[in-house]
Amino acid sequence: MGIQEKTARLNYRLDGPAGAPVIVFGPSLGTDLELFEPQATALSGDFQILRHDLRGHGESEVPDGPYTIGEMAEDVIGLLDELGIDRFSYVGVSIGGAIAQWLGIHHGHRLDALVICASAAQFYDPPSWPQRAAKVRSEGTDFLIESRYGAWFTPEWAERSPEGATRLLNMLRTTPREGYAGCCEAIAAYDLRDRLGEIATPTLVIAGEEDPATPVATVSAVAEGIPGAELLVVAGSSHLVNFEKPHVVSAAIAKHIGAVTIAR
Numbered sequence: 001m002g003i004q005e006k007t008a009r010l011n012y013r014l015d016g017p018a019g020a021p022v023i024v025f026g027p028s029l030g031t032d033l034e035l036f037e038p039q040a041t042a043l044s045g046d047f048q049i050l051r052h053d054l055r056g057h058g059e060s061e062v063p064d065g066p067y068t069i070g071e072m073a074e075d076v077i078g079l080l081d082e083l084g085i086d087r088f089s090y091v092g093v094s095i096g097g098a099i100a101q102w103l104g105i106h107h108g109h110r111l112d113a114l115v116i117c118a119s120a121a122q123f124y125d126p127p128s129w130p131q132r133a134a135k136v137r138s139e140g141t142d143f144l145i146e147s148r149y150g151a152w153f154t155p156e157w158a159e160r161s162p163e164g165a166t167r168l169l170n171m172l173r174t175t176p177r178e179g180y181a182g183c184c185e186a187i188a189a190y191d192l193r194d195r196l197g198e199i200a201t202p203t204l205v206i207a208g209e210e211d212p213a214t215p216v217a218t219v220s221a222v223a224e225g226i227p228g229a230e231l232l233v234v235a236g237s238s239h240l241v242n243f244e245k246p247h248v249v250s251a252a253i254a255k256h257i258g259a260v261t262i263a264r
């Protein structure tokens with residue numbers, strides 16, 4: 001980072017037994033750390049679970065945008081340094097998965113394992129993101145709500161789990177305009193397609209089979225670019241795969257990260 005840049009203060013929640021391996025969870029655009037409630041419940045017996053809000057989201061600091069994925073990843077490193085955590089695994093969904101890739105490239109020496117869910121080395125249609133940023137700055141996030149049916153979760157799931165859908169949509173409703181817009185600008189500028197080969201951390205990549213935002217082909221390209229990475233395609237899920245299919249994703253995380261850390 002340049003000398004002018006400073007990390008933003010991230011809101012976080014830490015659960016699980018002191019001394020257990022640490023898994024850090026990074027959420028997606030327009031959500032907050034509650035996105036990982038299913039994983040915190042399932043995994044906090046065996047791991048320390050550190051969930052954080054992104055900069056400009058939840059209860060984190062809201063610097064003026066534009067942001068970059070590098071700055072957002074350094075926010076995480078700043079939080080870990082403050083908490084005295086050296087080694088960790090990182091699980092990220094969507095933009096959180098972009099942070100995971102950046103961490104793998106720049107801070108691999110501190111990582112045990114990575115899990116990259118519903119993410120990309122470059123997100124779809126980069127020129128559209130500054131337009132979304134401008135609209136959110138002027139109107140807020142309400143115009144996005146209806147299209148999250150399908151984009152974030154399958155309409156069938158929302159019908160079966162209306163409280164779950166409401167919880168997710170409330171995260172979007174309450175996301176600060178500047179924070180959401182700053183992240184859109186980070187997505188517009190983000191492109192790690194030529195850098196994936198530098199990631200040496202054991203990596204699991206997870207795709208939702210019905211995800212229109214990061215389709216299986218986009219997510220597969222991440223797995224293909226990272227040496228030795230495994231790919232899991234989850235049937236019947238859209239973008240927020242860890243929330244729509246919590247048992248499948250929690251079990252896959254436990255198996256992948258447990259294999260690297262519990263035996264240590």
Ligand SMILES: O=C(O)CC1=CCC(=O)O1
Pocket residue numbers: 027028029030093094095096123151187213239
């Ligand atoms: O919410 C969306 O539109 C899809 C998305 C792209 C990056 C991210 O975190 O979510």
